[in-house]
Every structure is written in structure tokens, then in C-alpha cells.
Amino acid sequence: MTVPSEQAEVAALLRRLAGRDPVETHVSAVFVGPDTVWKLKKAVALGFLDFSSLAAREHFLRRELEINRPAAPALYRDVVPATRDAEGGLALGGAGEVVDWVLRMAPVPAEDFLDAVAARGGLDDPLLDAIADAVFALHAALPPVPGLDAPAAMMRVLEGNGTAALAAGLPEARVRALLAATRGWIIRLSPFLAARAAAGHVRRCHGDLHLGNLCLLDGRVTPFDALEFDEALATIDTGYDLAFLLMDLEHRLGRAAANRVLNRHAARSGDAGLVAALPLWLSLRAMIRAHVVARAKGVDQGMPYLAMAEAVLAPSPPVLVAVGGLQGTGKSRLARALAPALGAAPGALVLRSDEIRKRRAGLPPEARLPPDAYTPAASAAVFRELTELAAEALRGGHAVVADAAFLRPEERAAIESARGAAPFIGLWLEAPLDVLRARVAARRGDASDADVAVLEAAAARDPGPITWHRLEAGADPVPAARCVLGLNGGGA
Structure with a gap:
């Protein structure tokens, strides 16, 4: 000892x-x-x-x-x-x-810490969703902390990072270049960071939210070991708190896992705006891990984190992809499959109309809503919010995949109008009606409340002219969609 x-x-x-x-x-x-x-x-x-x-x-x-x-x-x-x-x-x-x-x-049994679960390949989609739900609940229970100068706080984190990285022996030239690039991001995002602080996103957070500080307790994802020794380091934007987990997931498991947690968290919180600062926050978190690991295990072990900190500050440009079609065509599956490969880390923000509708009702995505939640006025409000959130994320430089039926021409026109300066690609999924009936009838635990009767009624309506890319969804549409988007030649 x-x-x-x-x-x-x-x-x-x-x-x-x-x-x-x-x-x-x-x-x-x-x-x-x-x-x-x-x-x-x-x-x-x-x-x-x-x-x-x-x-x-x-x-x-x-x-x-x-x-x-x-x-x-x-x-x-x-x-x-x-x-x-x-x-x-x-x-x-x-x-x-x-x-x-x-x-x-x-x-807690050693095998129930989530870094151990990840190491044995046990972080499946339901568990990733449960992780995001636990983080959402943690943040939702915290009161806002007013008065913080969020840009100045980020600068202090950066300067501390630089001192620690150099002391840990990470390459000086790369560290100093990263410091300069990060300062530029903080300066550029200062109004945004200050606005989020004023809007109540700064709270006394966990502060050390990685997989090793999450466990399964009585089968429930439970955060523990929050940072207790420095109030300033833990009084941060909830997005910066989340970014440590996203960085850890991407490093351990790849972008798809981090993307799923980001999008589940956004579906629960409605905080689509946080994506504008994700490159900065992910880079700072990766840089922290780089010098901690370098000091504990050697410089070579810290270098992959340093490379991540550098890479996320050079994000791919944003794009808006809309996925539409009748119920049962696999829109949500396709949206989730495409999102990790699009735009800045950890991939595109997926905005699903069904999840927005549930959040507006104060419910988790899998809860069912009564028919009166589907009035024309309620649906118009959902599509309006989807369009506004998409435009906000795109203005922040982050890619978006909009997932909704888009059965009306005005809905398709509205989502296209959210593009701003970003490219737009519309994907329209089609499949035989008997295939769609079987899929809708078999759905369980999904955010969509649509049953076969809803499908039949939608199929009977004329959607108007479809100018989006039509994709056959009776089989797997992912390869064709990736081809349309120019992703790896359409490979899986």
C-alpha cells in the first residue's frame, strides 16, 4: 500500500x-x-x-x-x-x-461498473439509453447556479490542462498548438457559453462523469464518485459534464455508442443547442484524460487522447438529412445508422418527431400518449419545434438527421427551410403496404404510437409530389442511403 x-x-x-x-x-x-x-x-x-x-x-x-x-x-x-x-x-x-x-x-460487484461492462462488450442499445436517462435525471435534479462567467471558467480549465499536459511529458509543440486552437474556440463561443449560463445550464454537476463512475445498482444505472474536492471544476455547463461521458464512450467503443447516448439525452432534455460547443468540450475532456493517463501509465498511453483532442477541433461541416415515409418504413433505424458518420463528433443530432411529442408531454419516449395528443394543432407544434431545433443545431455547426413521416408538402418544405447554409438531402422510404402492416403490428417499446389503423389512414392520403431520394425500404435501405450521402461508397 x-x-x-x-x-x-x-x-x-x-x-x-x-x-x-x-x-x-x-x-x-x-x-x-x-x-x-x-x-x-x-x-x-x-x-x-x-x-x-x-x-x-x-x-x-x-x-x-x-x-x-x-x-x-x-x-x-x-x-x-x-x-x-x-x-x-x-x-x-x-x-x-x-x-x-x-x-x-x-x-458493488466489480463486473457491474460500466467500464467493466463496456470492456466485455455489454453496453447494448438499451443500456446506452439507460445511461443517457440516468445522466438526464441527474442533471434535471440540479438547480441552476447563477452568476458564473462560463467563458472565463473554460479558459481556466484550458490553462490548467496546458500546465498539466506539459508536466506529464506530452509533446510540447502539439500541446501548445492545441492550446492555441482551443483558446480560439473559447473566444469564438464566448457569447454562446455566456447565454447558456444565463439560461440556467450551469449547475453543480458530477464533474467526473465517465464510465468508471457509473455502475449498475439493483439493475439501475447509477452515477457515483462525483468530484468533491473542487467546486469550481464541478460547477459547469451540463453539456460539458455530458461531454466527458461522450468522449469516454467514443474512445472505448466508437462513435456509434457516443452518438446514441447524445441523441437519447437530447430526446429527454430537449437541449439540442449544446452541440454547438461539443467540439470544445470534447477536446477539453480528451486533453484532461491525455495528461492524467500519461502521468499514470506513460506518455504513449496518453497519446490517443491527445490525438482525439486535436481531431474534434477540426469537425466536418454540417449537413441536414431528412428521413421521411410511411409508418413502418424504418425511418428511425436508418436515421440512427447514418448519424454517427455525419458531421462533428460524435455524429449528427437525430431529431425524431415521436420523441419530441413525448417530451412535450413530459414523458419518456416509450410511454404511450392518448389520441388527443395527435390533434392537428399538436402535430403542427411538434413539427415547428423539430424545425427550430434543427435550425439551431445547424447554426451551431452540427449535422442533423430529421426523422418524421413528412407526409405533407408543407412539412417537407419547412424542414428544408431549416438548412440555412448547410447542404440538404431528403430520403424518402417506401415499402409494400403488407410489409409495413406487419412491421407496425410487431413494434414494441418504441416511441411511435402509430398502429395499423394509423398506417392505413396515412397510406390513403396523397403526400403530394416527392422530390427527395426514393429508397426501397422493403429490404435494408442503409447501403443505398449511404451511397446517396457519399459515405464510404455506400458500404455498411
Whole structure:
């Protein structure tokens, strides 16, 4: 163990209780027993944190309990003193002199931490959706923090990153070039960042939201181990908090996983505007991981993160793709398949009319709505919001895939008008009606409430002239769609 010498007796007590050596980081030792986990903060001062005093360790353990318990009440139990009795013996929660403080938690099987789930290939689509839902719920429960100078805060993060990256031995020329490029992004986005702060997007967030700090607790995705030692580093835009998770997903699993979480989060929150700052936020998060990994595991291990930090600051230009057609043609499947390959990291924002309708009703996408939620006025409001969100994301430089039936000429004209200066490609999916009937009848757990009767009524209406690219959707339309968009010659 590398516990400081003045904590050796307490560490030995905890080791006896746990029956094994601790899991250690540079700032803590975590003793995992069969029924309890004991966390000891090391008496260290590292510049960015100072746990060297007994009072500081008590304060930050209590703060850790306070900020994590709301999201993980079954995981975080209490903070107890390690005490020395009159005979010199040590105990937890005794009546003698307090010599240290310990956080008690419930144990979590090692295989239930989401970095371990990812490593074994277990992050399937439903679990990715559950991750996004958990982050949405975490952020939604946090009150806005007014008064933060968000651009200045990002500049402080950047300068700290630069100092740490150079100290970790990352290539100086590349680090300094990245710093210069990032400063340019912060300056350019300053009005946007300030407007988001004024709109309430700055909150006391998790601050360290990567897969290793998410677990499955009673089958539910649970965030834990929020950053407790620096309020400034955790009082941030919710989009910057989310960006750490998106960066981690893209690095570990590829762009499709990160894109799915981004789009599920946007479907729940309605915060499509955050994509304008994603290149900046993803780059800062990747740069943080680059110097942390370089310091802990060697410069070579940090270089892939440095390369990611550089790459996301040179995004592909935005494009607007609209996917329309009757119910059951596979619009949403196609939209999700295309999105990761389009535009800036981690791929296009997918705006689905069915998900917007559910969010407007305050419901998750899979909840069903009554027929009166589908009045002409309600549908017009949904399409208006879809168009507005698409235009906002495109103005921010991010690609969009709009997913709706678009059965009326005015709906198609409206989405095309959202393009601004971006290219527009419309994809129209078609399939035999008997195929569509079977697909709609078989749907379960989908955001669409359409049944076969809705399909039949829609099929009986004339959609007017279709000028979009017509794609046969009786089979898989993804290769043909990729060909239309010029993505890898139409390959899968």
C-alpha cells in the first residue's frame, strides 16, 4: 500500500475488516469487504487538492457523501471516525480520540461498473439509453447556479490542462498548438457559453462523469464518485459534464455508442443547442484524460487522447438529412445508422418527431400518449419545434438527421427551410403496404404510437409530389442511403 505513514494503523484496521488489500488511487484507498466498503482519503497535498489535515479529510468525505447520496442513496451510507481508545486500540465509531475519518458504502460487484461492462462488450442499445436517462435525471435534479462567467471558467480549465499536459511529458509543440486552437474556440463561443449560463445550464454537476463512475445498482444505472474536492471544476455547463461521458464512450467503443447516448439525452432534455460547443468540450475532456493517463501509465498511453483532442477541433461541416415515409418504413433505424458518420463528433443530432411529442408531454419516449395528443394543432407544434431545433443545431455547426413521416408538402418544405447554409438531402422510404402492416403490428417499446389503423389512414392520403431520394425500404435501405450521402461508397 502507498498510504501515508501517519495513516498506516487506520489502513491496517480497514484491511482487517475487509479481509483484503485496498483498491488504491493517488488520493484514496478503498477497502472492499463482503458487506461494506470503507473509503480512506490519503493525507496528501497535490496542488489541485489538499487532504493533508484531519479536518480537510473529514470535510471532503462529508461533502462526497452529500453530493453523491441523492443519485445513489443505496450506495452511500455514512461517514464515521476512526478512534483511539484509552488503551491505544483503534476502532470505527468509538468514543476516543478521532485519528481519521472513513466513508462507508455498499459494495458493488466489480463486473457491474460500466467500464467493466463496456470492456466485455455489454453496453447494448438499451443500456446506452439507460445511461443517457440516468445522466438526464441527474442533471434535471440540479438547480441552476447563477452568476458564473462560463467563458472565463473554460479558459481556466484550458490553462490548467496546458500546465498539466506539459508536466506529464506530452509533446510540447502539439500541446501548445492545441492550446492555441482551443483558446480560439473559447473566444469564438464566448457569447454562446455566456447565454447558456444565463439560461440556467450551469449547475453543480458530477464533474467526473465517465464510465468508471457509473455502475449498475439493483439493475439501475447509477452515477457515483462525483468530484468533491473542487467546486469550481464541478460547477459547469451540463453539456460539458455530458461531454466527458461522450468522449469516454467514443474512445472505448466508437462513435456509434457516443452518438446514441447524445441523441437519447437530447430526446429527454430537449437541449439540442449544446452541440454547438461539443467540439470544445470534447477536446477539453480528451486533453484532461491525455495528461492524467500519461502521468499514470506513460506518455504513449496518453497519446490517443491527445490525438482525439486535436481531431474534434477540426469537425466536418454540417449537413441536414431528412428521413421521411410511411409508418413502418424504418425511418428511425436508418436515421440512427447514418448519424454517427455525419458531421462533428460524435455524429449528427437525430431529431425524431415521436420523441419530441413525448417530451412535450413530459414523458419518456416509450410511454404511450392518448389520441388527443395527435390533434392537428399538436402535430403542427411538434413539427415547428423539430424545425427550430434543427435550425439551431445547424447554426451551431452540427449535422442533423430529421426523422418524421413528412407526409405533407408543407412539412417537407419547412424542414428544408431549416438548412440555412448547410447542404440538404431528403430520403424518402417506401415499402409494400403488407410489409409495413406487419412491421407496425410487431413494434414494441418504441416511441411511435402509430398502429395499423394509423398506417392505413396515412397510406390513403396523397403526400403530394416527392422530390427527395426514393429508397426501397422493403429490404435494408442503409447501403443505398449511404451511397446517396457519399459515405464510404455506400458500404455498411
